[in-house]
Amino acid sequence: MTDQSAIPPLRVGLTAPRVPPPNILVIFGATGDLTRRKLVPALFDLFCENRLPAQFCVVGFARREQSDDAFRADLRASVQQFARAKPDSASDRWEKFAQMICYHQAEFDSADGYARLAQRLNELDAARGTQGNRLFYLATAPEYYALIAERLGAANLAELGGAWERLIVEKPFGSDLTSACELNRQLRAVFDEAQIYRIDHYLGKETVQNIFAFRFANTILEPLWNRNYVDHAQITAAETVGVENRGGYYDGAGALRDMVQSHLLQLVALTAMEAPVSFDATAVHDEKVKVLRAICPLCDHDVDDVVARGQYAAGQGMIAYRDEPRVAKDSNTETYVVLKLVIENWRWAGVPFYLRTGKRLPKRATQIRIQFKPVPHPLFSRDVVSGIEPNVIALRIQPDEGIYWEFAAKRPGQAIQLSNVRMDFGYATSFGAAPGEAYETLLLDAMRGDSTLFNRNDAVEVAWSLVTPILERWAQLPPPEFPNYAAGAWGPVAADRMIARDGRVWQAP
Ligand SMILES: NC(=O)c1ccc[n+]([C@@H]2O[C@H](COP(=O)([O-])OP(=O)(O)OC[C@H]3O[C@@H](n4cnc5c(N)ncnc54)[C@H](OP(=O)(O)O)[C@@H]3O)[C@@H](O)[C@H]2O)c1
Structure with missing residues (x-):
């Protein structure tokens, strides 16, 4: 049982987040920088905190030839470097996590690559109980977003009926108004708006x-x-x-x-x-x-x-x-x-x-x-308030995450002298x-079907x-x-x- 006295007071009573339903996450661009630095480290941290479903798999889709084992070894090194949790030798958590990962070699434009992917996903469903739910993550250069969506549609991977299929699209989404509208049109020719999750990791x-x-x-x-x-x-x-x-x-x-x-x-x-x-x-x-x-x-x-x-x-x-x-x-x-x-x-x-x-x-x-x-009526004389700024509320998004309020206060002493002071809330x-990392939240939300934090x-x-x-x-x-x-x-x-x-x-x- 958790020792309640050891928990910081504001954390007491926080409930454990809901675990998403079983699913397979397919990452397009799985050997790229984003997958290595952000996505897989976020998944490993979620896994170590028991926030991923037990029936879950990651399929990495990329161009280079390599085995499942080589892919996993590469990801282990990234997790070692970028995740909060480490794949230490004292526990077998990395080995358990790695068993959920496999590699799928194909070109983004290869119809055969998607046909093989569909077959593989069906096999994984049968073997791992992932229930036909798919989350497709476009971690690729933007010029491939529309192509991959179109190929997924052509391979009947965009709608299976009964299960769910969702598409996460990385930033940048277009390079101006015309290209963004065109990309929306191309994606929505295959997926419903409710299936599309446009990332802004902020x-x-x-x-x-x-x-x-x-x-x-x-x-x-x-x-x-x-x-x-x-x-x-x-x-x-x-x-x-x-x-x-x-x-x-x-x-x-x-x-x-x-x-x-x-x-x-x-x-x-x-x-x-x-x-x-x-x-x-x-x-x-x-x-x-x-x-x-x-x-x-x-x-x-x-x-x-x-x-x-x-x-x-x-x-x-x-x-x-x-x-x-x-x-x-x-x-x-x-x-x-x-x-x-x-x-x-x-x-x-x-x-x-x-x-x-x-x-x-x-x-x-x-x-x-x-x-x-500023205050509407200057009650204090000019020399008393010199250097005093009107009130400020500042939201520190990063780093040193928190919020402060800046206001005027009387300095200790007989004379009336004012200073700006701060009330400061810090997360830490x-x-x-x-x-936590933004990608952890966003991945879980997409698996749960909550698009509030997407665009x-x-x-x-x-x-x-x-x-x-x-x-x-x-x-x-x-x-x-x-x-x-x-x-x-x-x-x-x-x-x-x-x-x-x-x-x-x-x-x-
Ligand atoms: N890196 C970040 O931190 C970051 C942050 C925010 C947003 N993003 C966005 O995330 C996306 C991905 O960025 P990234 O830096 O991860 O890209 P990257 O390192 O260039 O990775 C590209 C990936 O796409 C694969 N690929 C390229 N052409 C392919 C093809 N024709 N067929 C199959 N696979 C192909 C590559 O496979 P091979 O290696 O096997 O060729 C590789 O896995 C971009 O839209 C970027 O703007 C990235």
Whole structure:
């Protein structure tokens, strides 16, 4: 029996999550980086915590010839490196987990490869009791998403009747509005919308889900969370890393596509949405889409005023973006974007949302900072309040996950002097545990049939409709003067100028 006194107080009473029904997970692109670094380590951690069904298998689908054993050995090394649990020799948990994994060699376009896959899945159903339930995970380059869906349909793997079949699609979902709409059309020619799970792994983060809890399980926030009290919001997603080994992909994408269209607009939606009528997936998606639709679209003239971009030069011992592997020497791809959005609805009219994201910035931090208005009547004299900022609520999405409230307090002593102080909630200190990996949550949710934390087709398309005019405007302009910020600095001066025009400053996350 668990010693209750050893459990951190806030964990007492937390129930064990529901185990999903039996199923087979087929990973397309099973020898790739995502499978190795994220998917299989997440599955092993789930397995070690008894959160996977007993009747479960993973089939890895990729091109290279290799045996089941070679595939498992490769995954063992990844799990050793990236999972919380380790495949130690003291227990046989790795061996038990590895028995659930097999490898299927085929080309993505090979009809025969899918026919053999169908046969193999049937055999596994019979041998492992997986009941015909299939979860297909597209962990491949985006150009294969539609092809694989089409081949699955042609092999009758998209609908079996009685059992369920679901398709998880990785990011990026399209590269502009036209391609995203086309991909939706291609996938929905084979799968129903209810079968399609579009990943934005930010939505699987505990801290992102906690935005729901924070906003909709606490009475005191609702009266304040609007234009009457909020001056503006700053959403920052800062990375210290450069492009690492993703130069080939990133140079064709850039920060606007890679971060803003997906993660940052999701954070805006969760911060600004109305309360859904329930936590049913449809109700949540409806509210998110509604607020994304309320964002004022940008025309050419707006883009020049409220969007700025940057690319990092060498600095602090780090090389310039253009010298990174697989990046063009004359690349005009942005590694930094800042933009100001306006949400035209009753709650947020007149409250700007400033978004910024970049690589090679001084600190790794993703944060939503809600800056409240100053008090209406200055009761304290100017010298007493000098240096005092209006209230702030900041949601630290990563790292050091938590939330703080910044407010003014009287300093100890006879004289009236005020300082800003913080009340701080940290996941690690309150719950005695760091938040789990996003992919664990998302994999389990897809197996359970809960799409709340995935993207619906209309949300993806609205997000692209906001970003595409910026891409089109940039394509019309002369090449930007890149590079324009040093690696290790907080982005280009244009970012500071943009917010300064509104009489505001960026606050370090
Ligand atoms: N890596 C990440 O951390 C990360 C994060 C977020 C999103 N994503 C997204 O996840 C997706 C996968 O990325 P990745 O980095 O894992 O890709 P990757 O390392 O390039 O892996 C590609 C996989 O596809 C297989 N493949 C390629 N062409 C094939 C073909 N014609 N037939 C059969 N198999 C083929 C490869 O098999 P062989 O090795 O046998 O050729 C390999 O298993 C991308 O959409 C990416 O944007 C990745």
